[in-house]
Amino acid sequence: EDGYDLWLRYRALPAAQKTALAAAATGIAAPDDTPTVRAAAAELKRGLAGMLGRAPDAIPANAKVRAGTIVLARATLPAGLADADAVRRDLASVGSEGYVVRRTRQDGVPVTLIAANSDIGLLYGSFAWLRQLQLGTAPDGIALADKPALPLRVLNHWDNLDRTVERGYAGESIWNWWELPNIIDPRYTDYARANASLGINGSVLNNVNAKAEVLSPAFIAKAAAIANVLRPYGIRVYLSVRWSTPLELKETKTADPLDPAVAAWWARKADEIYRTIPDFGGFLVKANSEGQPGPQDYGRNHADGANMLARALAPHKGIVMWRAFVYSPPAHPNQVSDRAAQAYDQFKPLDGKFDKNVLVQVKNGAIDFQPREPAHPLFGAMPDTPLVMEFQVTKEYLGFATHLVYLGSLFQETLRFDTRAGNQPMTVARVLEGAQDGRVGGIAGVANIGSSRNWTGSTFDQANWYAYGRLAWNPDLDSRAIAREWAGQTFAPDARVVDPVVAMMMRSREAVVDYMTPLGLHHMMGTGHHYGPAPWVDDLARADWNPVYYHRADKNGIGFDRTAKGSNAVAQYAPEVARRFADPATTPPEFLLWFHHLPWDYRMPDGRTLWTDLVAHYDHGVAEVAAMQAEWQRLRPFVDARRFDDVAQRLAQQQREAAWWRDACIAYFQHQSGLPLPAGVRAPAQPLDYYRKQAFPFAPGHG
Numbered sequence: 001e002d003g004y005d006l007w008l009r010y011r012a013l014p015a016a017q018k019t020a021l022a023a024a025a026t027g028i029a030a031p032d033d034t035p036t037v038r039a040a041a042a043e044l045k046r047g048l049a050g051m052l053g054r055a056p057d058a059i060p061a062n063a064k065v066r067a068g069t070i071v072l073a074r075a076t077l078p079a080g081l082a083d084a085d086a087v088r089r090d091l092a093s094v095g096s097e098g099y100v101v102r103r104t105r106q107d108g109v110p111v112t113l114i115a116a117n118s119d120i121g122l123l124y125g126s127f128a129w130l131r132q133l134q135l136g137t138a139p140d141g142i143a144l145a146d147k148p149a150l151p152l153r154v155l156n157h158w159d160n161l162d163r164t165v166e167r168g169y170a171g172e173s174i175w176n177w178w179e180l181p182n183i184i185d186p187r188y189t190d191y192a193r194a195n196a197s198l199g200i201n202g203s204v205l206n207n208v209n210a211k212a213e214v215l216s217p218a219f220i221a222k223a224a225a226i227a228n229v230l231r232p233y234g235i236r237v238y239l240s241v242r243w244s245t246p247l248e249l250k251e252t253k254t255a256d257p258l259d260p261a262v263a264a265w266w267a268r269k270a271d272e273i274y275r276t277i278p279d280f281g282g283f284l285v286k287a288n289s290e291g292q293p294g295p296q297d298y299g300r301n302h303a304d305g306a307n308m309l310a311r312a313l314a315p316h317k318g319i320v321m322w323r324a325f326v327y328s329p330p331a332h333p334n335q336v337s338d339r340a341a342q343a344y345d346q347f348k349p350l351d352g353k354f355d356k357n358v359l360v361q362v363k364n365g366a367i368d369f370q371p372r373e374p375a376h377p378l379f380g381a382m383p384d385t386p387l388v389m390e391f392q393v394t395k396e397y398l399g400f401a402t403h404l405v406y407l408g409s410l411f412q413e414t415l416r417f418d419t420r421a422g423n424q425p426m427t428v429a430r431v432l433e434g435a436q437d438g439r440v441g442g443i444a445g446v447a448n449i450g451s452s453r454n455w456t457g458s459t460f461d462q463a464n465w466y467a468y469g470r471l472a473w474n475p476d477l478d479s480r481a482i483a484r485e486w487a488g489q490t491f492a493p494d495a496r497v498v499d500p501v502v503a504m505m506m507r508s509r510e511a512v513v514d515y516m517t518p519l520g521l522h523h524m525m526g527t528g529h530h531y532g533p534a535p536w537v538d539d540l541a542r543a544d545w546n547p548v549y550y551h552r553a554d555k556n557g558i559g560f561d562r563t564a565k566g567s568n569a570v571a572q573y574a575p576e577v578a579r580r581f582a583d584p585a586t587t588p589p590e591f592l593l594w595f596h597h598l599p600w601d602y603r604m605p606d607g608r609t610l611w612t613d614l615v616a617h618y619d620h621g622v623a624e625v626a627a628m629q630a631e632w633q634r635l636r637p638f639v640d641a642r643r644f645d646d647v648a649q650r651l652a653q654q655q656r657e658a659a660w661w662r663d664a665c666i667a668y669f670q671h672q673s674g675l676p677l678p679a680g681v682r683a684p685a686q687p688l689d690y691y692r693k694q695a696f697p698f699a700p701g702h703g
C-alpha cells in the first residue's frame, strides 16, 4: 500500500461481517440530485464496493424501497418510516450540519436511514456510517446523532504560489497553480473527500506570508476552480492576503486602513472575488508580524485593520480571521521584554473593538508551536471577541515528517486547559464554543498536506490530520479514542494491530517533549529550519530568536522567569491560574522552566535535583523511542511491507536523532552548569563542540 487512500481504504470485510452488511446495503435511495447528495451516494457506493466487493444499486425516486436500502433523507422524512417522530426529534437537535443514522423500517422492510437537515449533513452522516463499518461495527449496532461543536473548522495551507510549502514536509503544494484553472487534478476531489469525512469545512489555500498576486484576477480564477471542486463537499475557500496588496499592485497610494481610497479598493476587490466565488469564505491575515506589513505601519491598530477588511466582506457574508501571532523586538536594547507576553499586550486592549465578522486567530501557545506550551493566555482574556484556535498539524518543531509524534494528545491538552472565568471552570474548548458570551469562534490547523503520494510525508502524520479534523468537529473527543479509530481504519480493525499502534501513538508526544524540550523548556531548535538541537545559539539578529533567550541557563540555574520577579507574563492568566503558575511548588513540572528560573539543585517533587531530573527526562525520551521501535517490529506480521518498512526506517532515524538531541543538550547544559553527570548516566557520545559544529543549511547529514 502506498498510503494514498488515507483512512478511507474500504478494504474487504471478513466473510461473516460481509454477509451482515450485504443484507443491509442492497440499494441507495437519495432525495434528489444535488452535487452534495451525489457525492454522498458516490462515497457510499465506493465504500460498500470496497468492503463487500459489490456496490448497491440506486433506487429510483418513488420506487418502493426494498429490504436493506440505505435511505438518505433531507429534512422531509419518507412516508412509511417506522419511528419518524423519534427521528424528527433527533433531527431537531443536530443543527444544519449534523446527521442522524439509524436502523429502522420503511414500509415494513428494514432500512438504514441517514437523515439530516441539509445536504452536507447527509454527506457527513454517510462518512460517519462508513467509518463505523470500517471499524467492524455490525450495521444493526449503528445508531448515531451528531453535530459539530464549532461552525468554522478550517485548514490553513502555508502554500506559496510557486508551489513550495512553508514548513511543509510532504512534497510540493497540492495546488498546481501553474496548471489551474483549466487543468483539475483529481487529487483535489480526494482531498475534499478526506476533509469532508472529518467535517472540515474551510480551506485557506495560501501561505499567511502572502503575496499580493494572489488577489490578481488570474489567481482568483485559479482559486475559483478549486472552490468548484471543494463546494459539493461543504468546504469553502479562503485566501490569505497581504496587507499592502493595493499599494503593491500600484492601485492605491497607501495601505492606511483609514484612507477611504484603500477601503474602497478592498470593497471592489471583495465584489470581484464574490462574482467568481459566490460562497468565498473570507480572508486570513498575518499583519505586523515577522516583517509582514500591517496597519501599525500607519499608526493604526489591529482592530482598525481587521475592521476595514471586514466591512469589505460583510455585504457578502465573508469573514476575517486576523492572526494574533505578533511579537516585536524590544524598543530599547536594555528593556526586558518577553515574546510570550506580547500578543496579549497588543490584543487584550482591543477586546470588543472588532466588527462582528472578525475572528482573532490565536496559536495554541504564546511562543510558537513548541512540543509543549501552556495554553495561550488570550484564550482566557477576550470574552468579547470570537477566537479561532490555531494548531500546527505540520510538525515544524517536532521532527518534521521523520519523527513519529501523535498530536492528538497535544491538541487535547490545550483544548481542555482551564482558563477559568470568574470562579467557574472554562476550558479553551468552551471559550471557542462561545460559552463565555455567545461569541462562537472556530479552529484552524496548519496543514501537513502535500503532493507526496501518501499526502503527509509519513503514514503516522496522516493521524495528525485525522485527529485535528475529529477534534475540530468535537473538541471533547478523547485523543486515545481518535487514535483507535484512525489505527482501525488505516491498518485493520484488529486488536492485535490497534492496541500496539495506539500504545505507540499515546506515548509519542511525551517522548518528543522529553528528548527535545523537557520540563517546560522551549525553542531550542536549530536556526531557520528548526530541526535538531541548538540550545547554544546566541548570535541571531534578534535576541528573541536565540535559544539562549528562552532557557537562560548558566552556572546558577535554568529557565525563563515569567513571575512577578521576571516578565510577569504569568499575570496574563486568570488569577487562580496565575497563582498556580507563580509558585514553582504548584506549577506542574511540565511547565516548570516555562515560568521559573531555578537553581540546578532545586528539589523536584520526587526528591531529585532539577539537574538530575532534567537529565532523566532526556534519557526517558530516548528510551521511549526505543520502546516504540520495538513495538513496531512486533507488528511486522500485520502490516503491509511497504508501509511497515517506511515506518520502521523513520523510527530508526528518530532513535538516532532522539539520542542526538539528548547528547547535545546534556553536553551543553553540563557545560553551562559546570555540574558532573548524575551517577550512572551515560556521557554524551561526542564533546559539545561536535554538536555545535553540526551545520546543515540543506539537510541534516547526521547519524
Ligand code: BDP
Binding pocket: 166, 167, 208, 209, 286, 290, 325, 368, 369, 396
Ligand atoms: C513560525 C514559522 C514561520 C511562520 C510563522 C507564522 O517558523 O514559518 O511564518 O510561524 O505562523 O512558526 O506566521
